[in-house]
Amino acid sequence: MGKLKRANIVLPVIAVFLLWIKTYIVYKTSFTITIENFMQELILFINPISFLLFIFGISLFLKTEKSKMRYIFGTSLLLSLILYGNIVFYRFFTDFLTLPVLFQTTNFGDLGDSALTEIHWYDFLYFVDVAILYFVIRFFRKNVEFVPIKKVQRRAYFLLAAAMLFFNTGLAEAERPQLLTRTFDREILVKNLGTYNYHLYDIFLQSKSSAQRAMADGSELVDIDNYVRAKFVKPDPNMFGVAEGKNLIVVSLESLQSFVINNDVYGEEVTPFLNELINDSYYFENFYHQTGQGKTSDSEFLLENSLYPLSRGAVFFTHAGNELDAMAEKLGEKGYFTSTMHANNKSFWNRDIMYQAIGYDYFYSATDYNITPEISVGWGMKDSPFFDQSVELMKSMEKPFYTKMITLTNHHPFRLDEEDKYIDEYDSKSGTLNRYFQTVRYMDEALKEFFQKLKDEGLYENSIIVMYGDHYGISENHNEAMEQYLGKEVTPFVSAQLQRVPLFVHIPGVTNNGRGEVISKVGGQIDLKPTLLHLMGVNTKNDIQFGEDLFSPDHREFIVFRDGSFITREYVYTRDTCYSKETEEPIEDSYCEPYKEKVQKELGYSDKIINGDLLRFYED
Structure with missing residues (x-):
């Protein structure tokens, strides 16, 4: 009995499907991601697809079936490890990994019991899809003869991937305008872009940060200096x-x-x-x-x-x-x-x-x-x-x-x-x-x-x-x-x-x-x-x-969190919601709106000082 004939595109599509579904399950079970409406749920559901289509689609350019299968399995395992790393990190920090955190390897030896506490016996379940993919690949190698993929099929595949990317980012931009330029909250990035695209964006930010110091000059301090001098409050003479x-x-x-x-x-x-x-x-x-x-x-x-x-x-x-x-x-x-x-x-x-x-x-x-x-x-x-x-x-x-x-x-x-x-x-x-x-x-x-x-x-x-x-x-x-x-x-x-x-x-x-x-x-x-x-x-x-x-006596009651949330004497703004301190209930966003520009300005100015090493230019 001869082997079944299947197009080269079948195996990467299976890999995409398995990791897509697993990622969505992880979103719902392992991360606490706030969903406020159907649009946000839809974005969360589809956001892994474009990246997975692109990354597994690379296998379509490889020459031999053996190299294709190795690439698909290895990529699935690597992405699963990245996802699992986020899960373990999130269990304690309620946050997602970033590239600088991964570079902090000198700390790992000291983490000891803290890290082990967040690894659970049932965590093998996060790799069930990898095991399924392994057995699918073995089955394909024994029973399937791949038919070379045509250029038109490959083009259609990547057009679909691109369409999913534009669809995802379009919905995200409609739901969260200026997503990539205004947000300091990783949960919002993951919710709208997906875990894998978020990590790509994080790599971009790291490279941008490295370039900022090389390109910086003292002129950037002028606006910052004016801002901090204007907000200075005189000390209490009695203290x-x-x-x-x-x-x-x-x-x-x-x-x-x-x-x-x-x-x-x-x-x-x-x-x-x-x-x-x-x-x-x-x-x-x-x-x-x-x-x-x-x-x-x-x-x-x-x-x-x-x-x-x-x-x-x-x-x-x-x-x-x-x-x-x-x-x-x-x-x-x-x-x-x-x-x-x-x-x-x-x-x-x-x-x-x-x-x-x-x-x-x-x-x-x-x-x-x-x-x-x-x-x-x-x-x-x-x-x-x-x-x-x-x-x-x-x-x-x-x-x-x-x-x-x-x-x-x-x-x-x-x-x-x-x-x-x-x-x-x-x-x-x-x-x-x-x-x-x-x-x-x-x-x-x-x-x-x-x-x-x-x-x-x-x-x-x-x-x-x-x-x-x-x-x-x-x-x-x-x-x-x-x-x-x-x-x-x-x-x-x-x-x-x-x-x-x-x-x-x-x-x-x-x-x-x-x-x-x-x-x-x-x-x-x-x-x-x-x-x-x-x-x-x-x-x-x-x-x-x-x-x-x-x-x-002139101290202003206003503090900013690193994710862009803030607290004043009367209001708490967190997770895109304005709360009244008196009632502890959500209120109209207009009450918090006057503070948002100041939040963005302070965090942005501070980041400029650090990333550009601007204090090397400052003389008081």
Whole structure:
């Protein structure tokens, strides 16, 4: 019996169909992509097709059947791995991979337990289509004789691919005008362009970013300089210089969100020390993290520079050689010894390189600490011994000093040794949320010991201690468990509010003399640099920065997230929807419209500064 005769076009079409259907299933089951109408659902359904038709269509130009089959199978496997990489990344970060993130390979060895936690036993199901394709190819090799494809058939195939691309982009542009020029939100790109086309666009953006520095010149700073000078707010004269000459200790509190403050688990306070510290500090209850894919490193970048992080990757990796005008450098010019303290590898997040650009005099890393297995867990040294050893190091620092401390224990996947568990686990379907409360409670206890150690060693009275949450700890993938804990639905409005992180400004001799205050104004990490420098008596009027002094009576209550969402005193704009803070319900978009141009301008200006390394041209 002879072999069946089939055109060369059959196998790539089968491969396209299998990966198309799998991708759509992944959209609906593994990503949380908001669909508001039938048009958006249709775009989501068809958006993988054009890319898949083009990429598998390349096989039609290959000479031998063996090379064609190898190409089709290899391409299917590679694209499946890319899709799966996005799935695992999304499980924790609620975000999609970018090219700069893939380049951050030096971090992978340190990810350890966090990465493994997001890989599940049933993940083999994401490769079932690859297995099906493999058996189809074997069947074809044994039973099918391919008929050479005619030029007219090949032309028709690629015309169909092009038609699908134009149809997809036309619908996307109608649904989201100026999609590629106005959006900073990767979910919107994936929803409208598809995962694979999004990655192609990401490669284009990376090449564009690399070219921007080479083409940049100082003239681009003129408009930016005019903009930031116009938005500068004068510091409060009663607060300016109130901590001048004191040591500045800034503590980056890993993954600490505000919803745990003054809250409990089964009657046990989650943060008893911090709750009490509110009475002796300036506590900002509407303070938001503004990090992107760089997470902790982004929060450091915001703190030091009052510039926004990039929408893709981490500035610490992509632009570590940039000229900066950082807070550490400014305090160094004022006679401060400047350092950062982090009991981890120097190269993690490229810190050893980036910290030189920031202007630190010294980086106290893992080699400066006595780290043993007994005092380590998860990502490294436990917070309590970290604080203890850090105070010992502070004693030998030149005075006055500025040091930034980065904690580790309250890090995903939030695991603790039994002796460090001060409260019971929460009981929900999310092990991540359940354990989170325990690691937060441990960090709170470590902070209590830290404050006492500073007092015992005579460092407390002449220091200002600033503590802030660096980014979220509980992603939107745990919304069901969060709804159980909060007792309400986690809407996009609530999700935006969950991005609040604590900010404590504790000034011995000031706030612990009855001047502690809960401040409700809206602020974000972008505001830290001008706020702290003004407290230290350093004027920032001539700085290129986008933040405003939080203590200034003229501070505008307006913060921008990296994806283009924003929050004001009255409104929350997220996922293309305007919400009233008073009702927590959607309202007419016209209420939020006046702020949108400012959002685009600030993010765009900040990106220009970073991508073009524009501060190398600036002289204040």
